[in-house]
Amino acid sequence: MTRWTVKAMPSKDEISRLSKELGVNAIVSTLLLQRGITNYSDAKKFFRPSLNHLHDPFLMKDMRKAVLRIEKAIEEGENILVYGDYDVDGTTAVSLMSSYLKENYFNVATYIPDRYDEGYGVSFQGIDFADDNDFTLIIALDCGIKAVDKVAYAKEKGIDFIICDHHRPGETIPDAVAILDPKQNDCQYPYDELCGCGVGFKLIQALGLRKGQTTEDLVPYLDLVATAIGADIVPITGENRVLAHFGMKVINEMPRPGIKAITKQLKKELTITDVVFVVAPRINAAGRMKHGQHAVQLLVEKDFNTAVQFAEEVENFNADRKNLDQQITQQALLQIQExxxxxxxxxxxxxxxxxxxxxxxxxxxxxxxxxxxxxxxxxxxxxxxxxxxxxxxxxxxxxxxxxxxxxxxxxxxxxxxxxxxxxxxxxxxxxxxxxxxxxxxxxxxxTPELIIDAEIDLNDITPKFYRILKQFAPFGPGNMALVFLTQGLQDNGYGKCVGQDQIHLKLNVSQGNSNTFGAIGFGLGNKIEKTIHKKTFDAVYAIDENEWNGTVSLQLKLKDIK
The missing domain is CATH 3.10.310.30 (Diaminopimelate Epimerase; Chain A, domain 1)
Incomplete structure (x- = not known):
């Protein structure tokens, strides 16, 4: 069973006021008000994200210290080690920081800890590697906020730490040269929901400002940031929404060779959902099955043909990962039952x-x-x-x-x-x-819950309405994909189960005298009894496009039927 919860409706006066101000219908006004958008200025910011909406990186505690320490390292020819975790947020952050520094400076190397030998976060082994290879500065990304003993160990060896993290700090903060983490209580940065790669981007933004670079100059790095935002399930609000919006443009228009190599089979325009389900699992698979350094290698590669070879290797890791997780899930379910x-x-x-x-x-x-x-x-x-x-x-x-x-x-x-x-x-x-x-x-x-944005009629679904809904993207926590409820639906009598094992449900539905819409419910084949013999039913769904034989039509992507 799933609970259906329809979001609270704003007042009729509020809906009417915003509809007039924006020239949109009551449903669109309702959806905006539910997201805290109450006037033209908010709506413009929401629908037209701008790089000018990004905050000054120097508002983050310790940013100036971090920048000065990196500049000193470059001036004095020190070896810099860029260190990050083996997941998507960590490997994208390491790829971003190392490739940015290497644009003008060559004494830079990357280090991803081994998931099995070293585990999560900063490791003693990583610090020993830095010591053995004459690194005097470690920039740790997506980790380090709790590495009090490791940072002290590095200090004994004459190695400085800059920490770029987004996890909650513990009671004791490491004794690093600089700690960039907007979740620190004494950090006044206006937005504290950045991912690790996002904090890394703020650092290159600050370094860039000192060199006279603009944020526009750094846009090519945003494909990495958008990938991390999607994979790390951080809220797609505020600054993350801007970073994700421009990052998705890079992924669709001029992706780096490594991301292009992963997505080359996908012909359509990619959404952040594609990043979460196609790009992220493959980047993650390297660290899960072999070593996270393979993911960094793929993401920093500049030659497309070489990137394709790396992507094939990562694809194999991902296939192995799928087999393993199915097998272990079965064993775990059996353990719960036994x-x-x-x-x-x-x-x-x-x-x-x-x-x-x-x-x-x-x-x-x-x-x-x-x-x-x-x-x-x-x-x-x-x-x-x-x-x-x-x-x-x-x-x-x-x-x-x-x-x-x-x-x-x-x-x-x-x-x-x-x-x-x-x-x-x-x-x-x-x-x-x-x-x-x-x-x-x-x-x-x-009990699982389906949150429904609004109840609508099928006649409300028009191409214009759908074009407006698309502009609500990118979707994610804090701005979830739009979900609707329509009551009193009937199938035209040709509804059937489809797919391997007949587990999906395919319908053609109408509501009274409305237009007819195709509907697909993945994994809902067991609900077909509720729809046959002209029974009426209620459905919760998202709206998307279906392309068939060159014709594009709107369809309902069913989530549940009652």
């Missing part, structure tokens, strides 16, 4: 043979079956490592923090986190995590 834990408030599973690179994906898959906060553990050296995923509305980071006494380390966000613990602590942690969640979760959150 332990009779179907009725728990959480899913916590462990097998020491599971591949560490896919446990995060497996956690997300388990939520598709058992909708609740989930942790998947595997063995990592002498310890156990886990990836956590949550359900909408529940802060899994806080729940893990409440079990801190069982843990070696942890980090992450509201909906995704990672942790390590000693094997003897596993059972205790599992029981405590279940207890914490059971006592703090709102039971409603254990």
């Amino acid at each position: 332990n009779k834990e179907e009725k728990n408030y959480t899913s916590v599973v462990f097998d020491e043979t599971w591949h560490k690179g896919v446990i995060g994906i497996v956690a997300s898959r388990l939520i598709e079956t058992y909708y609740r906060p989930t942790l998947v553990f595997t063995k990592s050296g002498e310890k156990l490592a886990a990836s956590a995923r949550s359900v909408k509305g529940f802060d899994v980071y806080n729940a893990i923090e409440a079990c801190e006494d069982c843990l070696e380390q942890f980090g992450g966000h509201k909906y995704a986190a990672g942790l390590t613990l000693k094997p003897e602590q596993y059972k205790l942690f599992k029981a405590k995590f279940e207890k914490v969640v059971s006592e703090t979760i709102d039971l409603q959150l254990l």
Whole structure:
């Protein structure tokens, strides 16, 4: 079962006022007001993002210190190591920073920690590598805010750190030359939802300003930033919306060879959803299956033919990753059933043979079956490592923090986190995590929810309406893709199940005397009984375009039927 929740309607007076001011219909006004857009100026900013809307990078705490330290390193010919995590945010950030610095300076190298030998974040091994190779400055991206002991270790060896992170700081801050993290309490930067690559972009923006470069000069780097924004599930509001908007233009008009090599099969104009489901998994697969350095190699490559070879290699990693995650998901589901834990408030599973690179994906898959906060553990050296995923509305980071006494380390966000613990602590942690969640979760959150923007009639769906809806993109947290409800639909009698195993639902629907629309419901084949024999039903859907035999028509992309 899925809960349907229609968003609160603004007042009729507000809708009417905004409709007049903007010259749009009541539905469009409603959708804008729900997003906090209340006047012409807000609407212009929303529909026409501008590079001028980006904030001054020097508003970020420690930005001047970071810039001066990098300039000193370049003047004095120091070796600079650009260090970042093995996920999409980390590898795009490392690609962005290293390729920018290398435009004018050659003593720059990149370092991505090995997921299996070193784990997440700054590692002692990485610092030893820097020491052995005479690096005196490390720029850490998408990590480092909690690396207090590692930064102290580097300092003993005469290595300085600049940290560019977006994760929540702990109680103690590392003793680095500069820490760029808008989530620090004493950082006055106006927007604190940047991803790691976004913080890296602010640093190159600041470096560029000192050299007389404009933001326009840095636009070619925004394909990397848009990819990280999509993959890291940060809100697509404020500054992220501007960065994502211009980044998607780069991806569609002049992508770097590495991204072009991944997307060359896709003929249509790409959306941020394509980035999330096509580009990001392939970049991620390198770090999951082999090594994140392969992703950096692909993203910084300037020759297209070489990039195609790297992309084929990454494609193979991704195919291996898919096979593994399907296999492990089946084993994890079986473990939940065998332990009779179907009725728990959480899913916590462990097998020491599971591949560490896919446990995060497996956690997300388990939520598709058992909708609740989930942790998947595997063995990592002498310890156990886990990836956590949550359900909408529940802060899994806080729940893990409440079990801190069982843990070696942890980090992450509201909906995704990672942790390590000693094997003897596993059972205790599992029981405590279940207890914490059971006592703090709102039971409603254990039923998936479909948030509906507005109830409309089929006659409201016109080509002009759709053209306006497209301008609401890019979509993501804080500006989710638009979802509608229409009641009293009927199929024309030719509805059927389609696809391999007949799991998808294909309909042709109308509402009273309205126009007829094609409708497709992926994975909704089991709902066909609700639509046959001219039964009336209600549907929740998104609107998109369907191209068939050269003809483009609007169709309903069904999400649920009741």
